[in-house]
Amino acid sequence: KNEVEQSPQNLTAQEGEFITINCSYSVGISALHWLQQHPGGGIVSLFMLSSGKKKHGRLIATINIQEKHSSLHITASHPRDSAVYICAVMYSGAGSYQLTFGKGTKLSVIP
Amino acid sequence: NAGVTQTPKFRILKIGQSMTLQCTQDMNHNYMYWYRQDPGMGLKLIYYSVGAGITDKGEVPNGYNVSRSTTEDFPLRLELAAPSQTSVYFCASSILGNRNQPQHFGDGTRLSIL
Numbered sequence: 001k002n003e004v005e006q007s008p009q010n011l012t013a014q015e016g017e018f019i020t021i022n023c024s025y026s027v028g029i030s031a032l033h034w035l036q037q038h039p040g041g042g043i044v045s046l047f048m049l050s051s052g053k054k055k056h057g058r059l060i061a062t063i064n065i066q067e068k069h070s071s072l073h074i075t076a077s078h079p080r081d082s083a084v085y086i087c088a089v090m091y092s093g094a095g096s097y098q099l100t101f102g103k104g105t106k107l108s109v110i111p
Numbered sequence: 112n113a114g115v116t117q118t119p120k121f122r123i124l125k126i127g128q129s130m131t132l133q134c135t136q137d138m139n140h141n142y143m144y145w146y147r148q149d150p151g152m153g154l155k156l157i158y159y160s161v162g163a164g165i166t167d168k169g170e171v172p173n174g175y176n177v178s179r180s181t182t183e184d185f186p187l188r189l190e191l192a193a194p195s196q197t198s199v200y201f202c203a204s205s206i207l208g209n210r211n212q213p214q215h216f217g218d219g220t221r222l223s224i225l
Contacts, residue, residue, distance in 0.1 A: 004153065033213060041221075043201060045213035086153070097142065097161065097208060098169070101153030 006087050006102040013109050019074040021105045023087030026068065030092045033099065034061050034072050037084040046072070046085075077109045113137050117202050117217035124192045124224050132187040132220050134202030142205045143185040144169075144214065145177065147198040154201065160185055161208075192224045 007022045023032070034047040047054050047061040049070075054061050058081075060073040074081055084104040091100060118133045136143065141162050146154040156169030160179040174196055176188045185204075189196060199221050203214040 031211075035216075041199065041219045043203075043216035043219075045215070048213045088154075097144065097159045097167075098156060099154075099214075101155075103151060103153050 004087055004089055004100050004102040006085075006105050008105060009103070010106045011108070013077050013107070015078060015109055015111050017077050017109075019077050019081070019107065019109075021072045021085050021087075021107070023070045023072070023102060024068055025089045025091075025100075028092040029065075029068075029089045031090040032063055032070050033088040033090075034070075035086040035088060037086060037104065039083065043086070074107075077107075079109045079111050082107055082109050115202055115204055115215050115217040117200075117220050119220060120218065121221045122223070124189075124222065126192060126194065126224060128192050129188065129190045130192070132189070132200055132202075132222070134185045134187065134217060135183050136185075136202075136204040136215070137183065138204060138206070138215065139182060140204035140206045140215070141182070142208060143179065144203045144205075145175070145185070145187045146201045146203065147171065147196075148201060148219075149198050157187065157200075189222075194224045196222065197224045198222060 005024045031050050037043045058075045063070040084106050086104045087102040088099040115136045144159045145157040148154050155171045158177040160166045163182050166177050199219050201219050202217040205212045205214045
């Protein structure tokens with residue numbers, strides 16, 4: 001079964017630290033999504049990428065297609081970054097509706 | 112612009128009862144999705160729709176039904192609620208499929224079956 005693995009499961013950081021969350025998948029994909037789930041439960045799409053690197057503010061997402069791996073980086077972390085970060089992939093050959101989700105990485109940023 | 116709106120936010124049902132979770136979007140998106148999120152697990156797709164009048168099963172459709180009579184609305188119906196359906200349910204939409212566009216999520220419905 002195609003799976004999405006995220007690491008670490010839980011991460012605690014001091015304010016200002018550089019954060020890296022990893023996502024690996026098992027077979028070829030056509031797109032990868034990074035999502036943020038707030039403590040209140042709402043989910044927001046952060047990035048969608050199929051190659052290279054994207055940056056939005058203090059967030060950077062990269063993907064290495066050959067290694068089947070993506071990373072989400074947060075620079076100068078802040079307590080408001082505390083959330084669950086979810087990786088999801090669209091496997092090649094799947095219909096354009098089926099995402100496979102990782103279990104998420106819970107990030108806590110301490111002041 | 113409200114985005115994706117889900118109602119109710121919370122609900123407690125007794126075993127065997129039925130209910131409809133409402134989802135509406137005002138972005139004129141073609142694709143709509145229903146997911147469930149269980150503790151410690153990734154989101155699972157229940158049903159999806161690629162346009163009005165068209166629906167199909169996702170990974171975990173048993174015990175649920177959907178309809179898509181308009182572009183805006185995509186209700187999820189639970190018949191004969193069971194404790195295994197205790198979960199948080201998310202509705203999402205996208206203008207195109209997941210290769211091309213990100214999804215927009217509602218705030219979720221927390222459902223408990225007792």
